[in-house]
Amino acid sequence: MLQDRLIKAFSEGLEISKDLVTDELSFQGIQEWDSVGHMTLIASLESEFDIMFDTDDVIDLSSVAVAKKILEKYGVGPF
């Protein structure tokens, strides 16, 4: 299921518990999601869904909710 894969990608990319991955989770909202963690998260999402984000989307991906919208642009979803 897509939602499970999304949670897995966030959990593994940020090295956090799956319980923390909610729509409200946002960039710099937790210690693990800093600028370095962001690039690891991007790699994790790209690997999980076999896509390559545009740089603008890498910059814009500021929360789980936003990530879902961006992923839909790449044919992943709807969630």
Add this chain to the structure above:
Amino acid sequence: MSQSTGQLVGKIVLITGAGRGIGRACAQLCAEQGAHVLVNTRTQDTADAAALEIRTAIPHARVDGIAFDVGDTAAVKSAFQAIHRNYKRLDVLVNNAGILRDALVGMVSESLFDEVMRTNFGGTFYCAQMAARLMARQSSGSIINLSSIIGRYGNSGQAVYGASKAAVLGLTYSLAKELGPNNIRVNAIAPGFIETDMTASLPEAKRDDIMRGVRMNRIGKASDVAGAVLFLSSDYSAYVTGQVIGVDGGMII
């Protein structure tokens, strides 16, 4: 060397500006060492022709042409998306594409400045940016940036070229620090006086003047640079990052 032996077996290697000169020598050596080489030039015809020539010379070689202008950010992005689509990974990026436009500082036009910086520095930056994204997924990779002895020590008439190649060194040091935790190594090579199309057009007096500073008393060959590229591409340099290797026959000691 057979298909299953060599220092780079199983690695996907992208070399920009590989139609001739140093880039071409790097492509040939990497292919000899078992890499699957992606030969970049600005047009598909020249990229395919270079790939075919290498495959003809090395029957077991895996070489594909990939056309894009490193100075065109949209083209760079599309090219790396295609690499992701077609090859799924990238192990080595050799940022070799560059141009030489000499002018005394009072004669430097805006267009010359923009062209040199966009290709030599911008192209290196954007290719490295996209390569890092691919390499981060696999937690490994080697980015090799071609600078120049002019980028380290300067030269009259080469203010813009030298600045563009010095910028490449600054980029190399910063990326080495930033990408080290992802096991992505970033190094630079600073060739000295190498026999290429770019240097062949120099007046004889200028060549003689340069040669007086070369301790090894011979002009460098593109294959001399390719050897350093092979080292930095291979696992023999697994613990080497943030370094600049001078390939200059002892011009600067």
